[in-house]
Amino acid sequence: MTDFDTAHLERCVELAEEAKRRGDGPFGSVLVGADGVRLHEDSNREASDGDPTAHPEFTLAQWAAANLSPEARAAATVYTSGEHCPMCSAAHAWVGLGRVVIAASGAQLASWRQEWGLPASPVRPLSITDIAPGIEVVGPVPPFDDRMRSIHQAAAGR
Numbered sequence: 444m445t446d447f448d449t450a451h452l453e454r455c456v457e458l459a460e461e462a463k464r465r466g467d468g469p470f471g472s473v474l475v476g477a478d479g480v481r482l483h484e485d486s487n488r489e490a491s492d493g494d495p496t497a498h499p500e501f502t503l504a505q506w507a508a509a510n511l512s513p514e515a516r517a518a519a520t521v522y523t524s525g526e527h528c529p530m531c532s533a534a535h536a537w538v539g540l541g542r543v544v545i546a547a548s549g550a551q552l553a554s555w556r557q558e559w560g561l562p563a564s565p566v567r568p569l570s571i572t573d574i575a576p577g578i579e580v581v582g583p584v585p586p587f588d589d590r591m592r593s594i595h596q597a598a599a600g601r
């Protein structure tokens with residue numbers, strides 16, 4: 444973890460908070476090129492778009508496929524407030540993106556939801572490397588995981 448990594452995770456948390464304020468799921472992600480420049484960012488838009496697949500990790504993969512060479516994709520890093528779901532892990536791998544840095548893991552989110560008496564996700568919370576074994580994953584990263592726990596708890600009204 445570098446200061447660059449910390450700054451990009453900070454932006455993911457901001458994006459997650461923006462999504463929460465809109466009534467969307469509190470998730471945010473940024474795509475960063477090999478030179479450390481932020482190329483694209485998005486947040487969850489499930490409620491705003493009426494599309495349960497409107498996950499930021501998925502739209503970043505689609506943006507990368509449309510705008511970056513295969514080499515640039517492989518050298519890019521995705522920072523995200525919460526670990527990719529299996530759909531997003533598959534998109535990330537199909538598009539050939541590089542490293543992932545996660546604030547909180549899917550396993551953490553699943554355990555928080557259970558603790559708060561919320562229903563389980565309809566999709567099994569498999570790790571990114573269960574879906575895409577070649578992807579380097581860094582995290583969860585304290586204290587960003589604790590901050591995401593608080594944001595999810597507030598979003599769930601718990």
Ligand code: ZN
Nearest residue numbers: 498528530531
């Ligand atoms: Zn997803």
